[in-house]
Amino acid sequence: MLTGLNVAVIGGDARQLEVIRKLTELDAKLFLVGFDQLDHGFTGAIKVKLDEIQFEEIDVIILPIPGTNPAGIIETVFSNEEVKLTDALLTSTPPHCVIYSGITNPYLDKIVESTHRKLVLLFERDDVAIYNSIPTVEGTIMMAIQHTDTTIHGSSIAVLGLGRVGMSVARTFAALGAQVKVGARKTADLARITEMGLTPFSLENIHEEIRDVDICINTVPHLIVTSKVIANMPAHTLIIDLASKPGGTDFRYAEKRGIKALLAPGLPGIVAPKTAGQIIANVLSQLLTELKIDGKGFSS
Incomplete structure (x- = not known):
């Protein structure tokens, strides 16, 4: 179980819905940014604006599969809100905060390096x-x-x-x-x-x-x-x-x-978003369970 783990899910497409569903089932506390146009909600997940999150309490940030664009903008299919990941935002998180993304780019590499945060790339896993x-x-x-x-x-x-x-x-x-x-x-x-x-x-x-x-x-x-x-x-x-x-x-x-x-x-997210999302959700739940067991400083 992921009880006590504070997770910010920022942006994404239909694949992220499976991630949200899985993590709420495991009792993580989720803050959803970029989902304000989503019709249904999830028990244990709160839809918020980026500036409404207290990032000093966030243990994990989950980005969409593409991460960010070259300027740091995060894709938000379920919102018109423009969301940008900045080094100032990452600096406000606890030192143990881990960022998960599918892939990376020079912008994302630069800000995680400058803020000394850990970046885990899911699509580098076999x-x-x-x-x-x-x-x-x-x-x-x-x-x-x-x-x-x-x-x-x-x-x-x-x-x-x-x-x-x-x-x-x-x-x-x-x-x-x-x-x-x-x-x-x-x-x-x-x-x-x-x-x-x-x-x-x-x-x-x-x-x-x-x-x-x-x-x-x-x-x-x-x-x-x-x-x-x-x-x-x-x-x-x-x-x-x-x-x-x-x-x-x-x-x-x-x-x-x-x-x-x-x-x-990104064909999986186009032709089979539910299956593609379940693949990511299963791996993320495993990684976060290991992180919670091994990690120090988490809210739990």
Whole structure:
């Protein structure tokens, strides 16, 4: 149980509702910022404005999956209130206060470093990333069906990267009957691709390997689908970029060439927000239980 733990949930989308539901069930005391337009309430959770919170009593701050934007603004789907995370706000929290976010950026890194607060990134955890790959794959299949006029079965598909998402995407599209080849840099990954019964290729040869693909699915979080790569693609190729913003594709050149390129980060929150929220809620409840047991200075 999380009795006595004071938690500020600041902003977020439908995934955060599952987090709120789970933490209130565990008897944490929640202060919800950016949820004033939400119709229903939660027992044990209070909707407040940012300036109404006594941050000196807050043990935990939970941010949305994207954290903040580059200027520190936090996304609030259920409110028109503009909410900004500042170093002054973090300084007002107790030294033991922990901040949880999905991912980070230079702004967020800077303010947690300057205030000596601990930042925990949920999407750096293998368990979260692997669980999230399931709705990501389902969303990718949905996009492939919506934006092509042929079946996935029999299509030639290139998956770039064999990380946690890339592996799930490659395996599932192959199971649907696609001809899947996977690009990677490490020799160990190329060996794994072969073991999976798929066709491996080195990303150094991407310009040649891309010549015959119907769908290119990128999971690499830096520019890899360059103008040179796109120039070698068939005109009908669909690019689905699953990497974090700004993605790994030259979208300007793709548009210029008339190739459809879709940036699709955060698919779990779009196609299956309830499941995606439950994944985050379960991991957070485990982390907060451990934090409460080990932590000192909490209100309980």
